[in-house]
Amino acid sequence: MPDQSTVEHVNATLTVAASATSVFAILADPTTHAAIDGTGWVQQALDPAPLTEPDQIFRMNMYHANHPDGAYRTINRVELFDAPQIISWLPGYEKDDGQLDFGGWSWRYDLVPHDPATTEVTLTYDWSAVPQPIREYLRFPPFSPGHLTASLHHLAELATRPPQPSTSGRPALPR
Structure with a gap:
């Protein structure tokens, strides 16, 4: 068993009853x-634009009770x-001067x-x-490993729902 102090990633795997193309379309949205x-x-x-290429930037509103601002x-x-x-x-986040800064962690889906x-x-x-300076004040991972499994089950639920009509002009995704 690896020493937990040297582990720098966690992962989970789930088989989804949907095509790779359908699952990928959900992740790219x-x-x-x-x-x-x-x-x-x-x-x-x-x-809300679909993700289509490396280096594309997209922003998300977040909330975490332990974040200094709560909503961020x-x-x-x-x-x-x-x-x-x-x-x-x-x-990452946008600095006051408009520059983007990334903390060094990533999310990856392999299909x-x-x-x-x-x-x-x-x-x-x-x-x-x-x-190291970030590691000194943030614990990694900042959530229980069960989060990954829960996320994959949510993805599977989206991928196996019947398609809903699209109101965006984009093709309808399974929901």
């Missing part, structure tokens, strides 16, 4: 992230985008189709790039 999130911290997408905003930068296999992003209607999804939270 920031408006679904609040419904996927297992902590309840993600509140609302401020940039994250600025996320897409790190990996390889539809429909991998999507990941780095959360492996088992067949046309079944996909294995692995969610990884990685904090290996977090600088």
Whole structure:
């Protein structure tokens, strides 16, 4: 068993009864992230455009009772985008001077189709790039590992719902 003080990521895997393309479309839609999130911290997408490429920025309203402001905003930068296999992003924030700063942790989803209607999804939270000063005041991971499993179950629920009519002009996603 690895020494927990050297572990710098956690992950969970779930097989979802949906195609990799359908699951990926949900993950690439920031408006679904609040419904996927297992902590309840993600509140609302401020940039509802679908994620389509690395370096794309999207913002989210967040809430955490232990955050100094309670309600806060994250600025996320897409790190990996390889539809429909991998999507990941780095959360950060916007400084007073408009510059973006990222804390060194990331969210990554890896999708492996088992067949046309079944996909294995692995969610990884990685904090290996977090600088020491941040590690001195934040505990990693900042949630229980069950959060990842809950998030994957929420994703599976979204992916297996019958499609709902789209009001955005974009193709309807399973809900």
